[in-house]
Amino acid sequence: MNPIFALIDCNSFFVSCEKVFQPHLEGQPVIVLSSNDGCAIARSNEAKALGIQMGAPLFKIQNILRKNRVKVFSSNFSLYGDMSARVMETLKTFSPSLEVYSIDEAFLDLSSLREEELFSYGSQIRKIVKLWTGIPVSIGMGSTKTLAKVANHIAKKHPFGCYVLTKLEDIEEVLRTFPLQEVWGIGRQWSKKLSYVGLRTAWDLAQADIDWIRKTFNLSLARTALELKGLPCSNIEGLVSSKKSIISSRSFGKSVKSFEDLQEAISFHASKVAQKLRQQKSVTALLNVFIRTNPFHAEGAYYTNSCIVPLIFPSQDTAVLIKAARAGLEKIFNKGLDYKKVGVMALSLASEDQIPVSIFQNSKDLLKRQTLLKTLDKLNGQFGRDSLFFASEGVHKTWCSKVSLKSPSFTQDWTQLPRVR
DNA sequence: TCTGGGGTCCTAGGACCC
DNA sequence: TCTGGGGTCCTAGGACCC
Numbered sequence: 001m002n003p004i005f006a007l008i009d010c011n012s013f014f015v016s017c018e019k020v021f022q023p024h025l026e027g028q029p030v031i032v033l034s035s036n037d038g039c040a041i042a043r044s045n046e047a048k049a050l051g052i053q054m055g056a057p058l059f060k061i062q063n064i065l066r067k068n069r070v071k072v073f074s075s076n077f078s079l080y081g082d083m084s085a086r087v088m089e090t091l092k093t094f095s096p097s098l099e100v101y102s103i104d105e106a107f108l109d110l111s112s113l114r115e116e117e118l119f120s121y122g123s124q125i126r127k128i129v130k131l132w133t134g135i136p137v138s139i140g141m142g143s144t145k146t147l148a149k150v151a152n153h154i155a156k157k158h159p160f161g162c163y164v165l166t167k168l169e170d171i172e173e174v175l176r177t178f179p180l181q182e183v184w185g186i187g188r189q190w191s192k193k194l195s196y197v198g199l200r201t202a203w204d205l206a207q208a209d210i211d212w213i214r215k216t217f218n219l220s221l222a223r224t225a226l227e228l229k230g231l232p233c234s235n236i237e238g239l240v241s242s243k244k245s246i247i248s249s250r251s252f253g254k255s256v257k258s259f260e261d262l263q264e265a266i267s268f269h270a271s272k273v274a275q276k277l278r279q280q281k282s283v284t285a286l287l288n289v290f291i292r293t294n295p296f297h298a299e300g301a302y303y304t305n306s307c308i309v310p311l312i313f314p315s316q317d318t319a320v321l322i323k324a325a326r327a328g329l330e331k332i333f334n335k336g337l338d339y340k341k342v343g344v345m346a347l348s349l350a351s352e353d354q355i356p357v358s359i360f361q362n363s364k365d366l367l368k369r370q371t372l373l374k375t376l377d378k379l380n381g382q383f384g385r386d387s388l389f390f391a392s393e394g395v396h397k398t399w400c401s402k403v404s405l406k407s408p409s410f411t412q413d414w415t416q417l418p419r420v421r
Numbered sequence: 422t423c424t425g426g427g428g429t430c431c432t433a434g435g436a437c438c439c
Numbered sequence: 440t441c442t443g444g445g446g447t448c449c450t451a452g453g454a455c456c457c
Contacts (some may be wrong), residue, residue, distance in 0.1 A: 034424090038423080058424080101457085139432090184455095189455085218432075220430070220431065234439035244429075246427085249425095251425070401425095
């Protein structure tokens with residue numbers, strides 16, 4: 001039985017999510033902005049056709065937006081997360097083996113199908129996903145994940161939205177004109193290096209000697225080359241592995257000078273990190289607190305600094321993390337600068353039940369804290385996040401990011417359900 | 422004026438151990 | 440006085456992904 005991987009990728013995912021609840025957007029140029037309304041991170045086909053690039057800063061494309069009446073949205077990540085879950089649930093019905101690769105992509109194992117069945121099965125998946133969730137997807141299939149990714153590129157431009165890349169002659173034809181930079185795992189820097197030694201297309205890499213690649217470059221690239229040859233080096237990873245590090249960070253809407261505001265923001269991020277730790281049942285032993293000024297500003301030197309704060313006992317307690325993060329901030333804060341971004345990172349994670357209780361900790365107190373935090377999470381789950389928070393996170397949060405054009409919480413708030421007239 | 426956030430993996434080099 | 444090889448662990452930094 002030959003392995004067959006399918007890569008299902010949602011088309012212009014964030015934009016498609018907005019369209020599901022606002023059907024009048026169909027056929028119009030639409031973009032979704034990154035947080036802080038910084039740049040375009042999702043574009044409808046109509047917006048792409050206007051020349052709006054992925055990651056284009058908002059202020060550079062204002063003219064195009066105005067002239068063409070492009071509909072612009074701030075990102076609404078809780079909506080996208082919800083829609084993503086619906087798509088993944090639907091995909092599960094098509095194969096017992098599903099790997100959720102990102103918010104808008106998943107691999108399916110379709111090895112049990114006969115080659116001649118693949119295309120119609122793919123078309124069926126597209127149809128059902130669209131019917132059940134409203135989200136359009138493209139599907140690429142190949143004997144390795146990397147080839148499935150290549151096939152997906154083609155599917156995106158294909159009228160049927162599904163492309164099967166399994167025949168040897170098709171693979172050669174496609175790879176011969178497929179730029180290396182588009183290959184999964186090879187970015188700008190690598191493709192530049194590879195072009196120095198004469199490798200420019202995916203076919204070039206697939207033909208190269210594996211040992212030479214391994215010795216001259218590295219193992220990852222050798223794996224990619226093998227996958228392009230049709231030899232799988234990676235399988236479907238069904239289990240959701242827990243994160244090895246957790247970050248919360250955000251740019252400020254306006255730059256921030258005051259230590260007190262930074263303290264609030266750092267506390268806010270520490271609290272978010274603690275919440276995520278509890279969600280995946282982990283504890284952290286090490287925090288990294290970082291702050292920086294605006295790297296794009298010409299005047300004033302760019303300042304960025306970070307500080308590692310070890311915790312005495314591994315923890316997932318909001319109060320413990322806030323205290324540690326604030327201590328870190330004190331060490332790296334430089335008075336008089338305009339800060340643009342801060343964040344907190346949790347490293348050295350471990351499972352919460354792997355941690356022995358230290359003899360220096362009072363187990364009664366620990367239990368009390370756990371109950372308190374559980375209650376906090378429960379209430380926030382019930383009444384919406386940030387219904388209940390630590391005072392040190394700040395009440396007014398004047399340093400908050402800009403979010404001016406967010407769509408309603410269609411799927412999370414009864415009062416914001418879409419109305420049908 | 423205005424440029425995202427959250428991850429993973431790999432490698433090199435240093436410290437330390439036997 | 441001189442001399443070795445192999446291993447682990449940690450960290451920083453680079454590159455990549457969506």
